[in-house]
Amino acid sequence: QYQLTFYHNHFLMGLKNLTFSQQLRLFSRLFDCHVLGNPPCNKSRSPLKILSRGIFYSLGMVDALTTFIKSNWDGGQVYSQLDEIRFLK
Secondary structure, eight states, X not given: OHHHXXXXXXXXXXXXXXOHHHHHHHHHHHIIIIITOXXXXXOOOOHHHHXXXXXXXXXXXXXXXXXXXXXXXXXXXXXXXXXXXXXXO
């Protein structure tokens, strides 16, 4: 749960606050350091651990994208409902 939340939060922060090129740089460095274990993280490089971290990385990205899309969709729906109310008055 911790790893999934860790990646979810990093991806969501990147999606909400960074430009596209900054997002790519953050996500690639996150993968390089936290999944592959390259410095400065210096994590274990056993194939099984890399695979499990890669799975959490992927799930965190999918979860963050889902949250990002749903929040944008819901925000748009609120404005659509308000427009309908104003139109009816």
